[in-house]
Amino acid sequence: xxxxxxxxxxxxxxxxxxxxxxxxxxxxxxxxxxxxxxxxxxxxxxxxxxxxxxxxxxxxxxxxxxxxxxxxxxxxxxxxxxxxxxxxxxxxxxxxxxxxxxxxxxxxxxxxxxxxxxxxxxxxxxxxxxxxxxxxxxxxxxxxxxxxxxxxxxxxxxxxxxxxxxxxxxxxxxxxxxxxxxxxxxxxxxxxxxxxxxxxxxxxxxxxxxxxxxxxxxxxxxxxxxxxxxxxxxxxxxxxxxxxxxxxxxxxxxxxxxxxxxxxxxxxxxxxxxxxxxxxxxxxxxxxxxxxxxxxxxxxxxxxxxxxxxxxxxxxxxxxxxxxxxxxxxxx
Amino acid sequence: xxxxxxxxxxxxxxxxxxxxxxxxxxxxxxxxxxxxxxxxxxxxxxxxxxxxxxxxxxxxxxxxxxxxxxxxxxxxxxxxxxxxxxxxxxxxxxxxxxxxxxxxxxxxxxxxxxxxxxxxxxxxxxxxxxxxxxxxxxxxxxxxxxxxxxxxxxxxxxxxxxxxxxxxxxxxxxxxxxxxxxxxxxxxxxxxxxxxxxxxxxxxxxxxxxxxxxxxxxxxxxxxxxxxxxxxxxxxxxxxxxxxxxxxxxxxxxxxxxxxxxxxxxxxxxxxxxxxxxxxxxxxxxxxxxxxxxxxxxxxxxxxxxxxxxxxxxxxxxxxxxxxxxxxxxxxxxxxxxxxxxxxxxxxxxxxxxxxxxxxxxxxxxxxxxxxxxxxxxxxxxxxxxxxxxxxxxxxxxxxxxxxxxxxxxxxxxxxxxxxxxxxxxxxxxxxxxxxxxxxxxxxxxxxxxxxxxxxxxxxxxxxxxxxxxxxxxxxxxxxxxxxxxxxxxxxxxxxxxxxxxxxxxxxxxxxxxxxxxxxxxxxxxxxxxxxxxxxxxxxxxxxxxxxxxxxxxxxxxxxxxxxxxxxxxxx
Numbered sequence: 064x065x066x067x068x069x070x071x072x073x074x075x076x077x078x079x080x081x082x083x084x085x086x087x088x089x090x091x092x093x094x095x096x097x098x099x100x101x102x103x104x105x106x107x108x109x110x111x112x113x114x115x116x117x118x119x120x121x122x123x124x125x126x127x128x129x130x131x132x133x134x135x136x137x138x139x140x141x142x143x144x145x146x147x148x149x150x151x152x153x154x155x156x157x158x159x160x161x162x163x164x165x166x167x168x169x170x171x172x173x174x175x176x177x178x179x180x181x182x183x184x185x186x187x188x189x190x191x192x193x194x195x196x197x198x199x200x201x202x203x204x205x206x207x208x209x210x211x212x213x214x215x216x217x218x219x220x221x222x223x224x225x226x227x228x229x230x231x232x233x234x235x236x237x238x239x240x241x242x243x244x245x246x247x248x249x250x251x252x253x254x255x256x257x258x259x260x261x262x263x264x265x266x267x268x269x270x271x272x273x274x275x276x277x278x279x280x281x282x283x284x285x286x287x288x289x290x291x292x293x294x295x296x297x298x299x300x301x302x303x304x305x306x307x308x309x310x311x312x313x314x315x316x317x318x319x320x321x322x323x324x325x326x327x328x329x330x331x332x333x334x335x336x337x338x339x340x341x342x343x344x345x346x347x348x349x350x351x352x353x354x355x356x357x358x359x360x361x362x363x364x365x366x367x368x369x370x371x372x373x374x375x376x377x378x379x380x381x382x383x384x385x386x387x388x389x390x391x392x393x394x395x
Numbered sequence: 396x397x398x399x400x401x402x403x404x405x406x407x408x409x410x411x412x413x414x415x416x417x418x419x420x421x422x423x424x425x426x427x428x429x430x431x432x433x434x435x436x437x438x439x440x441x442x443x444x445x446x447x448x449x450x451x452x453x454x455x456x457x458x459x460x461x462x463x464x465x466x467x468x469x470x471x472x473x474x475x476x477x478x479x480x481x482x483x484x485x486x487x488x489x490x491x492x493x494x495x496x497x498x499x500x501x502x503x504x505x506x507x508x509x510x511x512x513x514x515x516x517x518x519x520x521x522x523x524x525x526x527x528x529x530x531x532x533x534x535x536x537x538x539x540x541x542x543x544x545x546x547x548x549x550x551x552x553x554x555x556x557x558x559x560x561x562x563x564x565x566x567x568x569x570x571x572x573x574x575x576x577x578x579x580x581x582x583x584x585x586x587x588x589x590x591x592x593x594x595x596x597x598x599x600x601x602x603x604x605x606x607x608x609x610x611x612x613x614x615x616x617x618x619x620x621x622x623x624x625x626x627x628x629x630x631x632x633x634x635x636x637x638x639x640x641x642x643x644x645x646x647x648x649x650x651x652x653x654x655x656x657x658x659x660x661x662x663x664x665x666x667x668x669x670x671x672x673x674x675x676x677x678x679x680x681x682x683x684x685x686x687x688x689x690x691x692x693x694x695x696x697x698x699x700x701x702x703x704x705x706x707x708x709x710x711x712x713x714x715x716x717x718x719x720x721x722x723x724x725x726x727x728x729x730x731x732x733x734x735x736x737x738x739x740x741x742x743x744x745x746x747x748x749x750x751x752x753x754x755x756x757x758x759x760x761x762x763x764x765x766x767x768x769x770x771x772x773x774x775x776x777x778x779x780x781x782x783x784x785x786x787x788x789x790x791x792x793x794x795x796x797x798x799x800x801x802x803x804x805x806x807x808x809x810x811x812x813x814x815x816x817x818x819x820x821x822x823x824x825x826x827x828x829x830x831x832x833x834x835x836x837x838x839x840x841x842x843x844x845x846x847x848x849x850x851x852x853x854x855x856x857x858x859x860x861x862x863x864x865x866x867x868x869x870x871x872x873x874x875x876x877x878x879x880x881x882x883x884x885x886x887x888x889x890x891x892x893x894x895x896x897x898x899x900x901x902x903x904x905x906x907x908x909x910x911x912x913x914x915x916x917x918x919x920x921x922x923x924x925x926x927x928x929x930x931x932x933x934x935x936x937x938x939x940x941x942x943x944x945x946x947x948x949x950x951x952x953x954x955x956x957x958x959x960x961x962x963x964x965x966x967x
Contacts, residue, residue, distance in 0.1 A: 236511055238503060245490050245501040252488040255450065256502025256555070257473035384491070393453055 067208060069341050073334050074212035079285065081326025082216075082223045083108075086278025087304030088311060088318040089227050094140075094271035095308060096234055097264045098247040100387040101143055102158025104275055105301025106165020111136030111276020112283040112296050113169045117176070119280075120183030120288070125194020129219075129277060136276020137269040139165060144268040148261050151389045166295055173290045185288035194218065195284045219281050226274065230315040243267060247383030250390035260390055275301070299362065306365040309372045313381030325361055332357040402464065403428045403559050403590040404449070404480075409458035411444055418444040421458070422616040424609055426559065431581060431591045433605035433622070435598075435634055437830040438801070441614040442594045443485070446561050450482035451475035462559075476502065481552025482561040485594075487544050489536045495519065496532035499551050519554075526553050527583060541689065542573040549580065560584065561592045566600055568690050571858070571891030578604050596634070598627040599859070610634055635831055643838050643863040646846055650866075651680035653912040654850040655701075655732070655819045659926050660710035660720075662693070662700040662874075670696035672874040673710070676910035678819060678850035683841060685865030685882070686854040689894050693874030694854045695736070698823050701852075702734040703727040711925050714819070716916045718925060725762070733817035735808045735825060745808045748797035752789065753778040755796055756811050781810035786836065802833030809840055820844055823854035838864055858887050869910070872896040879909040 064072075087104050094101045101107075115132020119125060143161050146152040176182045185191060197215050204214040234240040243263060245253040250260050283296045303325055311318035335349040335357055404426040411419040419441045426432050436442045447453045449460070451472040460467055462478050469475050475482075489498050496519040500511070516532040523530045528550055536544060545565060552560055562581075566574045581591055581604060595601060601608055602622060610617040610633040617633050631639055656677040664670030670693040678684050688694055699705035701712060703724035712720040714730050722730075735745060746755050757774040764770045778792040785806045789799055796804055809825055822841065826834040841864065845851055855861045861868055862882050870877040870893035877893040878900030892898035901909045915922070 237509055238500065238511060239509075241493075241497055241511060242501055245493070245497075248490040248492055249488065252490050252498070253501055255452070255472045255482070255484070255488045256551070257471070257476045258502060259473075 071208055071211045076330045077326040080329040081322035082220045083278040083281045084304055084322040085223045087275050088307040089230055089315045090271040090274035091308045092313055092315050094268050095386050096243050096247045097267040098385040099268050100154050103161025104304050105297055106162035107136050107139045107272045107275045108279030108297045108301050109169035110139050110165045112279030113172050115280040116283045119191050120188040123188045123190045125191050132276040132280040133273040137273035140269040140272025144265045148264045154387050177290050182290055227315040227319050303365050306369055310368045328360045401427055405461040407459045409455045411456050418614050420614045426590050428590050429588055430606040431585055433601040433608045434594045435608050436611035440611040449480050476555050479558040481557030483548040485563040487548055491537040494533050495547050499554050523550055541568045559590045563594045570894050571887050598630055644842050648681045650682050652914050653677040654680050656713040658711050661708040662696045663708050664696055670874050674876050676869050677912045680848040680850045682866040683845050683851040683853050685861040685868040687868050688871040692871050698736050698821055709930055731818040733812035733815055734821040735812045736823040746796050749795050751793045753792045785810045802829045819850045821852045876910055
């Protein structure tokens with residue numbers, strides 16, 4: 064493999080590994096913009112992943128897989144909304160419960176099916192495989208290096224970037240987005256002007272969760288749908304997504320860049336060896352670092368990001384002021 | 396009784412309970428078209444609750460609401476907006492991070508307004524113009540002064556086509572000049588046919604602005620009277636339920652030399668902004684120094700800095716010849732400085748709400764106890780003494796403080812602080828949210844302390860009260876000193892101008908700078924040396940969190956005060 068080929072492959076994989084984070088992060092951003100802190104990203108992604116995958120394989124349709132993962136995850140979101148909006152339960156505790164529940168559901172369904180020998184194999188669903196295969200964007204994909212690295216990806220990669228841009232326009236530039244932000248900042252203000260606060264919260268918590276679910280499906284397909292009893296497909300990405308929300312300063316546009324940083328470190332887990340071999344003089348030291356460190360790296364970076372962003376205090380922060388606080392109109 | 400069609404709003408037998416508390420009991424109220432009705436009552440009399448039922452925040456348990464003679468049900472703010480009712484809440488319902496225009500547009504129905512265009516600022520400014528307001532629609536609310544925010548709230552209400560406008564304590568946060576402007580706006584709106592309800596407990600304002608006055612007392616409707624046919628005395632009686640003397644005592648005693656001297660004090664706020672800016676002032680024993688300023692002018696930061704709860708950026712605080720700046724709170728307490736600060740939510744600082752009165756009293760002095768166990772017996776006796784002395788209404792000393800009424804909570808806090816026999820008492824908003832009787836009880840406590848020779852710093856909100864109670868008033872604006880003036884030598888209007896920073900009297904008197912005592916405890920050189928050192932330290936250790944600041948300055952001052960015999964009297 065030539066130097067350029069390896070680097071192209073490396074960058075290509077950064078994109079592959081960052082996009083599920085983009086779904087998780089964007090889903091959480093739109094949830095938090097409504098004033099709800101949903102710590103259940105990991106569980107929500109897990110549910111969207113496994114249910115969407117199974118439905119897709121059974122029906123042998125990629126579209127069904129996407130729709131079902133969105134629906135299943137948004138139902139998990141509805142559960143979160145029911146507890147925190149309708150019943151006014153503590154958001155942190157509910158979110159953690161959602162994570163536990165979601166991941167448990169994932170293993171329950173997965174182990175159940177594989178135990179009975181009924182686990183659907185991706186390769187036997189030809190249309191699913193076809194739907195997830197890489198698409199070359201005519202024209203752009205033939206650009207040297209850039210084309211291979213950025214414009215020969217599966218449909219969910221392109222859709223993810225488009226989604227992030229559309230969400231940004233929706234949140235920042237539309238009157239519905241204005242209402243949403245108002246609820247996240249000061250629900251009483253929005254309520255006093257006749258905005259249906261609870262409806263908005265339900266819709267956006269469910270929308271956000273649904274988007275997370277698609278990110279989960281992506282991760283499952285990326286693992287070729289192989290179920291192992293010990294590791295969840297999501298593998299902690301949900302938690303990184305929550306940290307990324309802070310890193311992206313609650314902007315879905317900035318989330319695109321933010322996920323790439325984390326994608327880089329995730330890709331390094333698999334590419335430190337090849338990179339060291341290819342460039343022994345410049346990058347030979349990469350293999351001297353134990354592999355466990357690479358696996359821990361994304362989480363270490365998350366920690367550093369959280370520390371840095373807590374230290375940074377500025378008024379331009381996009382953090383919704385009422386995030387994490389339940390709203391009850393008659394509160395005195 | 397007016398003809399039904401002349402009534403904008405009629406409330407019949409409205410009741411509302413929160414748990415076992417009856418906030419409103421069978422209230423009847425009428426609002427005529429094109430009038431200004433003052434809704435008068437003490438705190439906790441149910442004014443805001445009643446109005447919140449018109450704005451859709453609460454729904455009544457029973458009773459009926461008529462608007463323009465039609466019976467209606469208001470079950471949400473949306474209904475209220477649709478029925479042409481708009482309310483300007485006491486705590487503004489604004490999104491701090493949004494522009495003025497966006498705050499107004501939050502509730503706009505998206506008819507062809509899917510995208511937020513750049514032209515929305517112009518549109519809102521045009522609409523504001525039509526109502527006679529000049530606003531900067533692109534200005535972010537967080538950067539607005541209180542009066543601007545209020546204007547925005549009023550504009551918001553008008554934008555949604557309100558015919559009935561309710562204002563909840565609109566003057567509480569305004570200066571005298573701003574109140575005048577607000578009243579002009581209200582009169583203009585009245586001329587244009589709006590009906591207005593203004594909630595207040597300030598009698599002079601009621602007399603000035605209203606056509607009629609409706610009085611509530613303890614959740615019950617008392618009466619509605621024509622303003623022209625009543626007077627402040629009668630209104631007070633209606634409000635309180637019996638005759639009351641409205642004069643605040645102002646006893647005088649000989650003042651001592653300055654007890655607490657503050658020079659060049661700078662303190663940062665929570666956001667890293669400069670909240671107190673090179674402030675100099677002093678308090679003598681036997682005087683009450685009022686601190687006036689618009690809300691958020693650095694009062695809180697100043698109090699916390701003196702009590703040792705907030706890091707001091709620069710400057711000196713001299714007590715008994717010693718610099719106490721940077722000492723831990725406990726040491727400052729031992730110096731005889733006591734602080735009672737009543738924050739907006741009343742319970743936030745000073746008392747542990749779930750603990751009993753006894754435990755709250757012990758909190759301040761448990762260190763003095765012998766052995767590892769808390770001496771509850773002495774604590775209980777002291778709690779009983781406070782209860783007796785200050786007439787606190789409570790079933791026992793063991794009841795959780797949060798279960799007491801506001802006035803009693805504040806008496807417990809003040810009582811505990813006084814009990815440590817301070818020589819400087821700092822009290823901020825001690826009558827916040829109290830009814831007239833409790834307020835007067837607190838004024839009495841303050842006066843008693845003053846007569847004992849204690850130096851009292853009184854951070855207040857109500858200028859009328861401060862003019863009557865204080866000997867001198869220090870006015871601050873954005874944390875900067877605007878002047879220290881004797882209450883017998885100044886008018887409310889002048890203080891208002893100083894609060895907004897228009898008038899500065901610091902150097903008004905020849906040969907005397909306001910806030911700097913002639914008979915200071917330190918000589919001019921000592922001040923200079925100490926301040927220089929404090930400034931050096933501040934510069935060198937910008938982010939040093941240790942409480943060592945000004946240690947040398949302190950030693951310098953202490954050395955002087957103990958070592959050499961200082962001239963009594965004037966140094967400068």
